[in-house]
Amino acid sequence: MKNYIVLDLEWNQSAGGKEDTIENFPFEIIEIGAVKLNESLEEVGEFRRLIKPKVYKELHEKILEVTHMDEKLLMEEGMDFVTAFEEFAEWWGEGAVFCTWGSMDLTELQRNLTYYGLTNPFKKPLLYYDVQKLYSLLHGDGKDRQSLDIAVFESGMMEERPFHRALDDAHYTGRIMQSMEFEKVKEYWSTDYYRLPESPEEEVYLVFPEYSKYISRPFPTKLDAIADKTVTDLLCCKCNRMLRKKIRWFSVNQKFYTALGCCPVHGNVKGKIRMRRSEDGQVYVVKTMKLVREDEIGEIYEKKEEARKKRVEKTKVRKQNKKKGALPLS
Incomplete structure (x- = not known):
């Protein structure tokens, strides 16, 4: 009971x-x-x-x-x-x-x-x-x-x-x-993150009416997490089909990553990765895949452009600082 x-x-x-x-x-x-x-x-x-x-x-x-x-x-x-x-x-x-x-x-x-x-x-x-x-x-x-x-x-x-x-x-x-x-x-379960998966076999996959969720095992760093293929796979939240990427994973702030894929049956699917810290300081991923309407796609392209501009600005500042550091002392 x-x-x-x-x-x-x-x-x-x-x-x-x-x-x-x-x-x-x-x-x-x-x-x-x-x-x-x-x-x-x-x-x-x-x-x-x-x-x-x-x-x-x-x-x-x-x-x-x-x-x-x-x-x-x-x-x-x-x-x-x-x-x-x-x-x-x-x-x-x-x-x-x-x-x-x-x-x-x-x-x-x-x-x-x-x-x-x-x-x-x-x-x-x-x-x-x-x-x-x-x-x-x-x-x-x-x-x-x-x-x-x-x-x-x-x-x-x-x-x-x-x-x-x-x-x-x-x-x-x-x-x-x-x-x-x-x-x-009643289908909308929540997941507690205190005890995380300890292996790829324990990683969590949940499917809800409008989206799906994946919870990874911990990784030593963000770079290790984002380099893992399972983390970055784009899968349809309805049929679990591997998607053709329209926008590859990008990040504005290094905490959230966004991507856009296309399912031939169910249409556009937005991927979102959240980087979170485990109790011992490692990094784990909560990835959601969700169907998006045509009028929502423009916002994703705008965020991608924002990320590109930030990346260009950081590169510019880094080159300027490197140039200043290379100037001879007078």
Whole structure:
């Protein structure tokens, strides 16, 4: 039986700023809240645990301001993270499909698992529903992200419960799932990037109604990534056919690369590569392939021209600097 586990976390951070932040552990979880929905999206259970912080023991002023958490109560009644998570894992049971508002909760949960040396129980790749994204697909343009409180207000389901506490936010997120036309967007899984593919065989390929997504294994550098053929292949998001390139991969800022291909059956397909950093500082790629209309192609050519002009200007500056450096001293 499938259960939707709607999860929300509250976490603390270093009150002393970045200087006192532990590497790869920016947020320490201080509260776990979740509701369980059955296959009919009916709420059938809830879970809440307070967690006593061990690393960032002083609550950051922003955390106090947003959550209105009682710091004394947290220190007195909070349990240790290991026990709280073990109880949470036992509670969610079999057939769990995780749902969150936004993309951070599952990443930070896994960071906390790593810090405390716990076994990661989640499937790899970890697919979940980002309800914030689904809400945008149904009620917006699919790109802009609405805050939970505004979405709740827009949906007319405000209750006496406050926001910015884990169980309350999980409850509201579950209510939004119940109210939305979930069947229309249930194909739009999100992927957590905390644990990446470790080999070409583990690399992720996902197909959605309007686009496809590829997630690579990590590479030492951007150059290594962009030199990999699988990374730069242009494939149709509908039929997976290798495409004829109309515009080869180019970049304006070295973070995003764009290309344009043509499928003889489905037409023009835009490729977009995002370069991202893994936890250990390597580079991995998230590539999307999406059908584009004729009136969208001009924008791609404009970006290519912008990239060309930047490249010419950099070459010009480099030659000028080299020339200045070669001048004899008087």
